[in-house]
Amino acid sequence: MSSKTRLIVMASISILSACLTSCSGGGSEDVSVSNGDTSYPVDKSFDLRDLSINNRTVYITSQCYTKTQDGVGSTHNPCFTCHIPPTTPNFLNDSDLQTTLSFPEQALTNPFSNLFEDRTSRISAISDAEILDYVATDNYKSEDGEIMLAQLLASELPDNWDIDGDKHWDGYIPDCQFNFDDEGFDRKPNKNYTGWRAFGYYPFPGTFWPTNGSTDDVMIRLDAPFQQDINGDFELEVYKLNLSIVESLVKQRDITISPVEEAQYLVDLNDNGIFDTASVIVHKPENNGSDMSYVGRAGLLQQAGELPIASGLYPLGTEFLHSVRYLQPMDDSSITLANRMKELRYARKETWYTYGELWQVADREAAERTLDDDAVRAVVGDLERGMRDQGWRYQGFIEDRNGHLRPQSQEESFFCMGCHFGTGATTDTVFSFTRKFDHDSFHQGWYHWSQSGLRGIPEPIRSDGQFEYSHYLAQNGAGDEFRNNEEIISRFFNPNGSLVTAEIDALHDDISRLLLPSRTRALKLNKAYRSIVEDQDFPLGRDANITPVDNVYKSVIRNQPTGILMPIEGPGLIQIP
Numbered sequence: 001m002s003s004k005t006r007l008i009v010m011a012s013i014s015i016l017s018a019c020l021t022s023c024s025g026g027g028s029e030d031v032s033v034s035n036g037d038t039s040y041p042v043d044k045s046f047d048l049r050d051l052s053i054n055n056r057t058v059y060i061t062s063q064c065y066t067k068t069q070d071g072v073g074s075t076h077n078p079c080f081t082c083h084i085p086p087t088t089p090n091f092l093n094d095s096d097l098q099t100t101l102s103f104p105e106q107a108l109t110n111p112f113s114n115l116f117e118d119r120t121s122r123i124s125a126i127s128d129a130e131i132l133d134y135v136a137t138d139n140y141k142s143e144d145g146e147i148m149l150a151q152l153l154a155s156e157l158p159d160n161w162d163i164d165g166d167k168h169w170d171g172y173i174p175d176c177q178f179n180f181d182d183e184g185f186d187r188k189p190n191k192n193y194t195g196w197r198a199f200g201y202y203p204f205p206g207t208f209w210p211t212n213g214s215t216d217d218v219m220i221r222l223d224a225p226f227q228q229d230i231n232g233d234f235e236l237e238v239y240k241l242n243l244s245i246v247e248s249l250v251k252q253r254d255i256t257i258s259p260v261e262e263a264q265y266l267v268d269l270n271d272n273g274i275f276d277t278a279s280v281i282v283h284k285p286e287n288n289g290s291d292m293s294y295v296g297r298a299g300l301l302q303q304a305g306e307l308p309i310a311s312g313l314y315p316l317g318t319e320f321l322h323s324v325r326y327l328q329p330m331d332d333s334s335i336t337l338a339n340r341m342k343e344l345r346y347a348r349k350e351t352w353y354t355y356g357e358l359w360q361v362a363d364r365e366a367a368e369r370t371l372d373d374d375a376v377r378a379v380v381g382d383l384e385r386g387m388r389d390q391g392w393r394y395q396g397f398i399e400d401r402n403g404h405l406r407p408q409s410q411e412e413s414f415f416c417m418g419c420h421f422g423t424g425a426t427t428d429t430v431f432s433f434t435r436k437f438d439h440d441s442f443h444q445g446w447y448h449w450s451q452s453g454l455r456g457i458p459e460p461i462r463s464d465g466q467f468e469y470s471h472y473l474a475q476n477g478a479g480d481e482f483r484n485n486e487e488i489i490s491r492f493f494n495p496n497g498s499l500v501t502a503e504i505d506a507l508h509d510d511i512s513r514l515l516l517p518s519r520t521r522a523l524k525l526n527k528a529y530r531s532i533v534e535d536q537d538f539p540l541g542r543d544a545n546i547t548p549v550d551n552v553y554k555s556v557i558r559n560q561p562t563g564i565l566m567p568i569e570g571p572g573l574i575q576i577p
Contacts, residue, residue: 458511
């Protein structure tokens, strides 16, 4: 069965399940759903029960339509950040997409029409004071500290959110308090641990730099056995050690840790043949990492054959939480995370895929594309229970037209699947954790951006010795895929397109010089995205472009050459000592 056929089948199944309840659209008015003494407004005009997908290639990002050749014949390559030869056990080598626009027929016309909207007048109509007040307003927690979306999802669901008519939300209910201690652990009001732990990381090049529209953060949580000692009781030191073991596994290299007495856990962490004091977790590539061991109850389950382990793969039950936020200009001219969330994204690993099974997935998809140029990715799951692939469940929440968080629609959720399940750049579908700062960083790399920002962080270095962000600027000739960030171009590039040496030298010592926008730009980007929220047309593009984007194709031809003659290798990121 081709990917296209599977998509039709799965979409039909989803629509059939939706017909268990009425799919008629609601009115334009808001309604309030009460939970105890609190009422939460719900946008009744947006009916999530409609599981149809109008743009069946929405997983192909807007950035993939970038014109990589400019009017004077220069070639720009922002594509190499995602489309690269993979690291095992990612077997999807999509580096050919650097050289050819291999789109199915349905994607030949650019569906992201928001890119071509001129938002100048709409931005002018919003005052600076208005947008500053808007982004500073918390849409995650109420004034009394309750997680508003969690309260709503735990109550009787609004009809227009309830796809199966059971009045019950079957997916993830937000539970992170965003109250982090000095080790990055999230704490409940009673000081107990939620299990979430924030970490600092190098932002992925291009779109994910704050200067291009959004701030964000990422938290990780391992399943309960990784947080418990051998008796099944919560033990913080066990949890911290297991998190470091996972870090070593997914980075596939040795990890420095605070000194640990191995005899306490009966695990030879430093692989020297004895139980002594370990200050490093040694990555063992032999047998695909299966000779490594977790500690505590997770270690017991591993020994019993109930908990698989492998290099480059997260353990079962691993969760990630990712908030995407507006930009908050500060009085000292810095830019930080705003209180207001644009999106809240969630992932959980629910099924174990072996190396062989992952290879079969990649091989099957490659074969299907060879047999059918118009094959498109299948969508499995639904917005309430999450979209599923390669053992992971992905789910998201996004602003409604009044700024309150709501579940993403089926099509909005499908948007996320291309990056996480369709590129060579991920590690077990995830981008962020392999980019986590090392032990010698602030708080050993375990902290939230609200505790320390991007200022003063040195530039990351690729495995080939090149500075990663400087290399991106040189290859792309700009600071974003669309090449419309004029602040970066004017600061880092000479009129002839060469890099400004003094700025690059300063970047080596402080990435914030590149990654953070000016206050003026931050305000315009906030206003531009606010207009998308008002329109609720996220499937047409979520990029906060201020003016129409010029360096993007409105349509392409099949297998159109990009002008990039030789694919560039991925970063193979290493940390700065």
